[in-house]
Every structure is written in structure tokens, then in C-alpha cells.
Amino acid sequence: MIESKEWNWNMVRGESERIWLEPSIVSYYLIDRWKKQEKENFLDLGCGLGRHTIQFAKEGFNTRAFDLSKEAIERTKKYATQENVNIQCDTGDMLNLPYSDSSIDCILCMNVISHTDTEGMRKIVKELKRVLVNGGECYLTLGSKETWGFKQEDWPLVDKNTRIRMEEGPEKGIPHFYADYDLILELFADFKIEKIFHLQDYYNKGDKTYSSYHYHMLIRKEE
Ligand SMILES: C[S@@+](CC[C@H](N)C(=O)[O-])C[C@H]1O[C@@H](n2cnc3c(N)ncnc32)[C@H](O)[C@@H]1O
Known part of the structure; x- marks a missing residue:
């Protein structure tokens, strides 16, 4: 399994920090959903600068x-x-969450669990299952094989689903796992998949527009 490597948040200041402090659109839906389900114990897995941590804490x-x-x-x-x-x-x-079995009601894992290789991904999926209570839910995103990063042939290939990102910036040197629909069904076979989307988003850097594809999933632990 490839060694884990964190983001270099020291490089994220000014305008890019502002972007990473704004909660994602889906977080508002999840707060509403998980409050209605009377969930209490929330984990922001791979919290970054804490945009969702603070948002969920403020919501109780x-x-x-x-x-x-x-x-x-x-x-x-x-x-x-x-x-x-x-x-x-x-x-x-x-890969080794410091939480006891069946201790978390809901997890948000936004742009995090792809930062490993295929073996690491299998381990993380097991960790999610272990720490969630029965009926617990996790919303997560995964890089898609349709996205430009997976097609960068000069980025080192770690295994057939994983490349090391070589672009200058806070993610340089970090492994990225990319999925497709069939691989997702195999990886998450032990969960109930409540929702799955394949989303293309657009963003600007300087005067250029880029786009990337991610899978967004809501999964539920059911024994
Ligand atoms: C793209 S950022 C997303 C941050 C946050 N989820 C958000 O949406 O604002 C990815 C985060 O995952 C963290 N990360 C990467 N690999 C990790 C690992 N093996 N264990 C825990 N966190 C990890 C990084 O350090 C970084 O903070």
C-alpha cells in the first residue's frame, strides 16, 4: 500500500483559502437530512481548514x-x-481511524478518500463500515476515471487505478485513486448505496477554465 501524504495547506492562503472556507452546497442538504434522522455524532473525515466541521458544530x-x-x-x-x-x-x-466500532452516526468525506491507492481504498471502505453505527451514513466523493488527471500519462501510475499528482500546488506528490461505476459497485458492495452522481464541475484558474469529474455518493451501513 502506498504511503499516505497530507495536503500542503501552507500553500493555501488568500483567495484560495477563502474558497476552502466556504461550505459545499451539498452540506446544507446533509444537515437537513441527518437532523431529520436524529443523527448526533458527526465526523468530518479529512477536514482541511474545517469549513464543514464548523458548519456542522454550529448546527448542534x-x-x-x-x-x-x-x-x-x-x-x-x-x-x-x-x-x-x-x-x-x-x-x-x-487508513486507521482512531474511533471505536459503531461510534459515528454520519460522516462527510469531501474530496479526501481518493488520496490513496487501490489497496488503501479497500482499507478505508472497511474503516468506514467499522466506525459507523448500524443505519449510519457517509457522503463521499471519488475522483472519476473520466477526469483529466487520470489521463495524464506523464504522472506516475501506482496501480491500474492510481496516479501520483505532479502538478505544482498543495496536492503535488499525493496519490489519487480514480474510479468508474463498476469499481464503485465492487468497492461498496457491503453498503447500501442511497445515491450516486457523476458530476462535472468547472473552475477558473487565471484566465483558463478547467473541469473535472467526480463521483458523489451517499452510502448507508445496514447489517
Ligand atoms: C481536498 S482536501 C479536502 C478538505 C475538506 N474535506 C474540504 O472539503 O474542505 C483533502 C484533505 O484530505 C487530507 N488527507 C489526505 N490524505 C489523508 C489521509 N490518509 N488521512 C487523513 N486525511 C488525509 C488532506 O490533508 C486534506 O486536508
């Missing part, structure tokens, strides 16, 4: 923030202090 969830990057956790703690919310922060590797 018992919130844990987890990331491999000490810088990310320090900045999330600082943000929580500024916003006057109580959260639990843990640094570690998603």
Missing part, C-alpha cells in the same frame, strides 16, 4: 474533525475558537 452536531495534516487541524482549531464552537480534533491517517 457532536463534531469530530480528523486530518493527516497537523497544519489543517491547527487551522481548524483556530477557526473553531473564533466561531466559539466545541469540537474534537484528531490528527491521523484515514
